Amino acid sequence: xSTSAPSWPPPPVYAFAYGSAPPSGNAINGLGETKWRRARxxxxxxxxxxxxxxxxxxxFGMIVPLRLLLLWMSIRWAARNSNGTVAKRKRVFASPxxxxxxxKDVARLFGAEQVGTGAVTEDCVYDSFxxxxxxxxxxxxxxxxxxxxxxxxxxxGIGTMRAYKKAGRxxxxxxxxxxKMGWRxxxxxxxxxxxxxxxxxxxxxxxxxxxxxxxxxEIGTSFRLAAVLTDLPLAxxxxxxxxxxxxxxxxxxxxTDCPPGAIANEKQFVRGVEKWYVDFDKCVPYFxxxxxxxxxxxxxxxxxGGRASWLSERLLAKRxxxxxxxxx
Amino acid sequence: MAGFEKEYVLGEASWRQRLxxxxxxxxHLLRVFWMWATxxxxxxxxxxxxEREGRxxxxxxxxxxxx
Numbered sequence: 596x597s598t599s600a601p602s603w604p605p606p607p608v609y610a611f612a613y614g615s616a617p618p619s620g621n622a623i624n625g626l627g628e629t630k631w632r633r634a635r636x637x638x639x640x641x642x643x644x645x646x647x648x649x650x651x652x653x654x655f656g657m658i659v660p661l662r663l664l665l666l667w668m669s670i671r672w673a674a675r676n677s678n679g680t681v682a683k684r685k686r687v688f689a690s691p692x693x694x695x696x697x698x699k700d701v702a703r704l705f706g707a708e709q710v711g712t713g714a715v716t717e718d719c720v721y722d723s724f725x726x727x728x729x730x731x732x733x734x735x736x737x738x739x740x741x742x743x744x745x746x747x748x749x750x751x752g753i754g755t756m757r758a759y760k761k762a763g764r765x766x767x768x769x770x771x772x773x774x775k776m777g778w779r780x781x782x783x784x785x786x787x788x789x790x791x792x793x794x795x796x797x798x799x800x801x802x803x804x805x806x807x808x809x810x811x812x813e814i815g816t817s818f819r820l821a822a823v824l825t826d827l828p829l830a831x832x833x834x835x836x837x838x839x840x841x842x843x844x845x846x847x848x849x850x851t852d853c854p855p856g857a858i859a860n861e862k863q864f865v866r867g868v869e870k871w872y873v874d875f876d877k878c879v880p881y882f883x884x885x886x887x888x889x890x891x892x893x894x895x896x897x898x899x900g901g902r903a904s905w906l907s908e909r910l911l912a913k914r915x916x917x918x919x920x921x922x923x
Numbered sequence: 924m925a926g927f928e929k930e931y932v933l934g935e936a937s938w939r940q941r942l943x944x945x946x947x948x949x950x951h952l953l954r955v956f957w958m959w960a961t962x963x964x965x966x967x968x969x970x971x972x973x974e975r976e977g978r979x980x981x982x983x984x985x986x987x988x989x990x
Contacts, residue, residue: 609979610970610971610973610974610978610979610980611970611973611979611980611981611982612979612980612981612982613981613982613983614981614983615983641926641927641928642926642927642930643926643929649985650982650983650984650985651982651985653982653985654966654982654985656955656959656963657958657959657962657963657966657967657985658963658966658967658970659959661959664955664956664959668952668955668956671927671948671952672948672949672952674927674931674932675931675932675933675944675945675948677928677932678932678933678934679933679934680934680935680936681934681935723926781928781932786927786928787927788926788927788928
């Protein structure tokens, strides 16, 4: 009797397909473009415009497990309170640095595991969005490692949604708190109006990794983001260098292990900026098949928060060492 | 198409406006749940069947919940 060995992660073979393929998501994302422009919504859109890949998004929404759907519904229900009444009396801080420190302390009380503050720049929002609030507080919440152990599967998809819920809740509470201090503030949890990764880079949460996700020195790769945009003047933490570039340049782990082979080994030009890029057309169908994938985040050497901090210190120390003298 | 933020997120608003918004959002979410339970059920079954038979289900006609 022959038995076939269980294949894990599942192969990129799909029980769904487009009859006539939509325009390439990579082209919409601006892969290969050398001129800067804003990003366009493509998948998991805000509803502001019809999406080219909308059929796949609708299909994803229809096939997800009940638990995942209920979590999404509760996130959406809570998100109605993203904005609200602003108190008439403004609390004034001695300096933007003081305000940022206060906001970070409060965000941690509300459940954020890492908090940063940064500027809302043009690359942080989609082309249909108008920037009215110039400062952002970005919160990060780590996945429960027990949920992610079996990634990519239903459990990890549900775990991801739980982390979104927790991060979104922290952002909602923080936004409400800032509004009570007399400043405008809108929370953006699992929403498509803003791009959380560029915002988080500006807020010093971490650096972009080869797998197209953020790597944090404090909590590794396995986390979700939410943001609060505000007019409260906040000191900006700014982009950080934790040594990600040094490792990603030579590490092949995510690129080799990605089941649909969506991760490139080289940086590419995307909307005028050279950076790590994940092939949308390969990644997203697999993401749908596995209810959220995230395999690259789990195999990444930075995955574990404790290890990420150690790794960062080692890489930065190695970089700081003087180059050996040439042999005579 | 207004998007979630424009449709359901209010800034300064009266309690009446908030109540109306809550009602609209609750209706929207219930509709999504209903679609998941009815159309989604058919889709999940069709997907399982396609997987067993080794073919692919064509999804082009899925637009905003219409199948």
